[in-house]
Amino acid sequence: MTDALITNTRFGSNAEVVEWFRVVRAAYDGADTPEDFPDHLRQQAAGFDQEMVEEFLRTLADTGDPDGALAGLLAIEGQMPDLYWAYFPAEYTAEETPESDAGPFGWVDEDQAARLNAAWGGDWQTHLDPQLTARWGADWQNHPADHKQAWLTDLLPELLAPPEDPFDWVPDEQSGRLTQAWGGDWQTHLDPQLTARWGADWQSHPADHKQAWLTDLLPELLGTRDATDLNAAAATTAAGAEVSAEVAQQVTTLLDDYLNDELANLGEDSDLSEEELTELFAELQADLLNAPTTQEDPS
The missing domain is CATH 1.10.287 (Helix Hairpins)
Structure with missing residues (x-):
């Protein structure tokens, strides 16, 4: 059963093999029953060739014991990707597979793929494509794989950085007064107030300027109470x-x-x-x- 589930998949790099097993496990863990697994896999594997995904599901159903087959497949996850390549003839290896056959992201290395998976989930390719097009141009896929890997290494901190807090400049004393008056979601109330008074670009001003302006504005915003x-x-x-x-x-x-x-x-x-x-x-x-x-x- 395990052999059939492996040999009906085709990948072009170690990163794709590792990612495939990750999404299979995520779908397996997320399914309440074996019947739920196919829909979970389709969602998790949105970045893979969908014909391959459906063939995998048909092969899984043909085993007669989908739950047992999946458990057996995931039991050897730790031996991937090396074991994966052992299933194919010597002429079919990750190194010899053209990048075009490996998909537009076959050049992404294992560490990069893992970081993207952790941040964006199994369909990270869908999110990454427009980000690279905006920065590298519409023809970014034509560049050599090692160039793209190096560029992506430099780009990942920017792509995966947590969103900045637009109110991290508010001192504790001011945030305390705002919390007391408006509750824990005071940022939601304060944003339109500052936009109306300081303009749509108020966030671009220096922090010390905004602190001083807010000090003068608080009595008006919060009133005598x-x-x-x-x-x-x-x-x-x-x-x-x-x-x-x-x-x-x-x-x-x-x-x-x-x-x-x-x-x-x-x-x-x-x-x-x-x-x-x-x-x-x-x-x-x-x-x-x-x-x-x-x-x-x-x-």
């Missing part, structure tokens, strides 16, 4: 501690500053009037300081 210092003062009061005159003055000053900012930004479509907003801040001050609800005219 993002007052970290006020939260700390409220926690102290809630814990039953005596509010000192110094702390009371700091809270009053902060509230006055926030109130003035809000009053300056009031518009015709605001939910609160100037009087209502002033009263709200007076109540907030009373709650924080456990003081009578009196508020001087901020103007």
Whole structure:
């Protein structure tokens, strides 16, 4: 059974042999039942000749024991690719097979194929083709195999690098305030806000510039309820501690500053009037300081 499953496949390089056994194992491990295996293999082996894949499946069905045949085939996976070439006459070897017969990626070496498999899965050829065309030109397949191998070695770090975090420049203090206000997915909310204010190319600006701009922008984005210092003062009061005159003055000053900012930004479509907003801040001050609800005219 094993011999038939090997001899009905044709590969042009060691890398293709290793990749074939990898996708067969992935399909075998992913199938809940032997009946599920064919569909799993077709998905995993999208980069291989599909006629060969179907012939392999027909041969597997003809064994009468597909599950046992696959187990036997995968048991010798560790002997590949050397054992594979032993099944063919001496005139048919990986070294003598023209690259055109090995497919457009027969020149990819084993290490390169393994890295591409790990990153992109069994159909990595589908993803790699447009990447090489964009960088090497439409005629990239005409270059010698050793040239393409060397170029791909240099290119792989760029192709397989994890995507950059567009918000890795945000300091911990700022990200903490954003998380507190918007939750763990604050990046989703912040992106359109910055695009609207800084332009579509805001990511191209230096990190220190963006940090400074965001520092100025946070009060507008998060509003008065993002007052970290006020939260700390409220926690102290809630814990039953005596509010000192110094702390009371700091809270009053902060509230006055926030109130003035809000009053300056009031518009015709605001939910609160100037009087209502002033009263709200007076109540907030009373709650924080456990003081009578009196508020001087901020103007």
